[in-house]
Amino acid sequence: MNIHEKFGLKRVINASGKMTILGVSKVSDAVAESQKAAGQTFFEMADLTVKSGEYVAKMLDVENATIVSSASAAIALSTAAIIGQGDLYHVTHSNTSRITKREIIMPKGHNVNYGTGVEVMTSLGGGQLVEAGWANECTPEQVEMEITENTAALLYIKSHHTVQKSMLSIAEMSEVAKKHDLPLIVDAAAEEDLYKYYNQGADLVIYSGAKAIEAPSSALIIGRNPYIPWIQLQNKGIGRAMKIGKDNIIGLVTALEEYLANGSESKESMIARLTPFIAALNEINGLEVKMVQDAAGRDIFRASVKVVAENISAKEVIAQLKLGDLAVYTREYQANNGIIEFDIRAVDENEMNEIVEKLSQIMPA
Numbered sequence: 001m002n003i004h005e006k007f008g009l010k011r012v013i014n015a016s017g018k019m020t021i022l023g024v025s026k027v028s029d030a031v032a033e034s035q036k037a038a039g040q041t042f043f044e045m046a047d048l049t050v051k052s053g054e055y056v057a058k059m060l061d062v063e064n065a066t067i068v069s070s071a072s073a074a075i076a077l078s079t080a081a082i083i084g085q086g087d088l089y090h091v092t093h094s095n096t097s098r099i100t101k102r103e104i105i106m107p108k109g110h111n112v113n114y115g116t117g118v119e120v121m122t123s124l125g126g127g128q129l130v131e132a133g134w135a136n137e138c139t140p141e142q143v144e145m146e147i148t149e150n151t152a153a154l155l156y157i158k159s160h161h162t163v164q165k166s167m168l169s170i171a172e173m174s175e176v177a178k179k180h181d182l183p184l185i186v187d188a189a190a191e192e193d194l195y196k197y198y199n200q201g202a203d204l205v206i207y208s209g210a211k212a213i214e215a216p217s218s219a220l221i222i223g224r225n226p227y228i229p230w231i232q233l234q235n236k237g238i239g240r241a242m243k244i245g246k247d248n249i250i251g252l253v254t255a256l257e258e259y260l261a262n263g264s265e266s267k268e269s270m271i272a273r274l275t276p277f278i279a280a281l282n283e284i285n286g287l288e289v290k291m292v293q294d295a296a297g298r299d300i301f302r303a304s305v306k307v308v309a310e311n312i313s314a315k316e317v318i319a320q321l322k323l324g325d326l327a328v329y330t331r332e333y334q335a336n337n338g339i340i341e342f343d344i345r346a347v348d349e350n351e352m353n354e355i356v357e358k359l360s361q362i363m364p365a
């Protein structure tokens with residue numbers, strides 16, 4: 001009996017992208033095998049933490065790195081690390097009133113909900129979030145005017161979830177950080193470029209393991225010393241509640257090696273796989289289908305399906321795609337405009353045929 005049958009779960013085709021609600025991504029055979037090998041042996045875990053981080057840092061040519069359980073944990077741990085400054089007393093008394101420098105400054109338009117709120121994680125790490133600027137605007141001056149003697153760090157969220165317009169850049173945020181001798185944390189959880197933000201001066205850069213890198217549940221923090229060892233010290237404190245397994249540490253390293261060797265799927269390959277899919281979708285009554293590029297300009301191409309039938313709306317089509325034994329998840333952001341997007345990064349040819357079949361049944365003849 002397979003896992004879906006055992007628990008009575010639906011089979012899912014993920015045409016929505018790297019979504020946490022569906023289990024984010026699938027690992028390769030090589031990653032799964034490395035997880036198996038790690039799961040079936042012992043390590044001195046503190047040593048594995050330090051040495052796997054150093055190994056990754058060398059691969060990426062950065063000062064240091066560490067692997068933790070999730071990008072959310074990484075935000076909380078980075079906050080706690082910077083507040084505690086490597087002080088073991090703080091690690092075991094995280095709410096101690098001995099430490100007053102707890103303020104973390106972030107543009108207001110970055111305090112988003114990615115499944116939970118950014119502020120939930122800075123609070124978990126003992127930080128007091130200070131929002132700079134307005135919901136739709138943040139300048140370097142607006143960040144600077146929030147800096148006080150209690151400021152511990154600056155935080156920048158690089159994501160399609162945040163407000164994009166009238167926001168200072170990471171390079172500008174980094175200048176403010178340097179001028180005031182403050183560390184800059186960048187949450188780049190879903191980003192693909194592992195070099196850019198570090199090179200722009202960030203002290204800690206956070207990547208979710210299961211998103212672009214397609215690792216098992218994990219996160220990678222790259223950055224500078226002493227912040228990385230201060231994060232590792234949290235394993236004796238709140239980090240224990242966010243412990244990552246040895247199998248997932250090794251899985252992330254293997255996935256990262258594959259990611260650096262092969263990158264994400266190329267634009268050419270994605271377009272070649274999409275072309276016959278789009279042709280087949282265009283044969284279905286009531287649909288007008290074309291290829292579109294990612295709105296944020298990434299090299300991701302998708303099938304954009306406009307529902308033009310009179311008697312069924314895009315929202316109804318989306319709902320029906322999830323019904324039955326096979327649930328098809330799509331990108332729903334433009335459903336209000338009658339458009340459904342299919343992201344094929346995790347969809348193979350057989351699954352594309354299943355999508356065409358399911359849509360043919362849903363659409364009125």
Ligand SMILES: *Cc1c(COP(=O)(O)O)cnc(C)c1O
Nearest residue numbers: 070071072114159187189190208
């Ligand atoms: C996905 C995401 C996170 C959380 O990542 P997890 O590894 O699931 O905790 C944090 N920040 C941003 C911007 C994200 O997109």
